[in-house]
Amino acid sequence: MALGGNPVFRGKNFRSAVTAAPSAPPSPYAPPMTAEQLDELYRAPSAGPAETGRITYDDVIVKTLVCLGAVVLGAAVTLAVPQPIALGLTLVGALGGFVLGLVNTFKREPSPALVLAYAALEGLFLGGLTLLLDRVAPGIGLQAVLGTFAVAGATLFLYRSGKVRATPGLAKFFLIAVVGYLAFSVVNLFLMLFGVVQNPWGLRGITVFGIPLGVAIGLLAVVLAAISLIFDFNSIEQAVKAGAPRRVAWTAAFGLTVTLVWLYTEILRILAIVNSND
Structure with missing residues (x-):
């Protein structure tokens, strides 16, 4: 099974749930069924995944929408x-979201409460970030939301149509590119903290051939987030086919939320950099 770059889906807990053996058959020592019970069982419709306690696409969709609702609420x-309180909530959301992100990733069993708490904290962070960047370009938040859903929708369409697949080659490219992106982000952060680069965007604000470097880096990050979504969709598809336990739907919803938050953040930053260089 090709698992993606999202650490939520590559974690041992998700993989073990997907590859777990099916439930044990009924005991041979159970009392025999009557003719009426057999006839009723014969006439009843076949049990679907939901009735047998297995994950379904509907489970993942509903729980993902609930998580996104928590993000919007936050x-x-x-x-x-007021703005001073908003700045404090933004910091709480950033730190709390990071901590709960790690907890949910490595937790033995998915906890709906902790997953929703993570989503709400990320909402606090994204709301504050949007409020701050909205000064650069009013309405930037709505544009980023539309861009996020456009990229996610296009990625899902391409995946479902079979035009893009989760292949080992794509996984290798993702790994190399995301390591390079993270290295650039860490270096850029330290250069900004120590005042080596005076531009408020750090190295991202440097113009190369008339184009801010941050736009090119941001577009790469959007592509990486889209690739991560491809592997997320593949992992969910494999989980449904394998008949993974229904509780795994919360893990899948959490993983999708992580990727969508990353995608929104990158699109928001691209729009802010473009508008700040007008």
């Missing part, structure tokens, strides 16, 4: 309060 809180 963002609405940050946007509604």
Whole structure:
């Protein structure tokens, strides 16, 4: 099974749930069924995955929408309060979201409460970040939301149509590219913290051939997030086919939320850099 770059889907807990053996057959010592019970069982419709406690696509969709609703709710809180409080909530959301992200990734069993708490904290962070960058370009948040859903929708369409697949070659490219992206981000952060680069965007604000470097880096990050979504979809598809336990739907929803938050952040930053260089 080709698991993607998202650490949520590459974790031991998700993989073990997908590859777990099916439930044991009924005991041969169970009392025999009557003729009426056999006839009723024969006439009843076949049990689907939901009735047998197995994950379904509907489970993943519903739980992902619930997580995104928590993100929107958290963002609405940050946007509604006075700015000094909003800045504090943004910091709480960033730190809390990071901690709960790690906890949910490595937790033995998925916890709906912790997954939703993570989504709400990320909402606080994204709301504050949007509020801050909205000064550069009013309405930038709505543009980023539309861009996020456009990229995610196009990626899902391409995956479902079979035009793009989760292949080992794509996984290798993703790994190399994301390591390079993370290295650039860490170096850029330290250069900004120590005042080596005065531009508010750090190295991202440097113009190369008339184009801000941050736009090129951001577009690469959007492509990487889209590739991550491809592997996320593949992991979910494999989980459904393998008849993984229904609780895994929360893990899948959490993984998709992580990727979509990353995608939104990158699109938001691209728009801010473009508008700040107008």
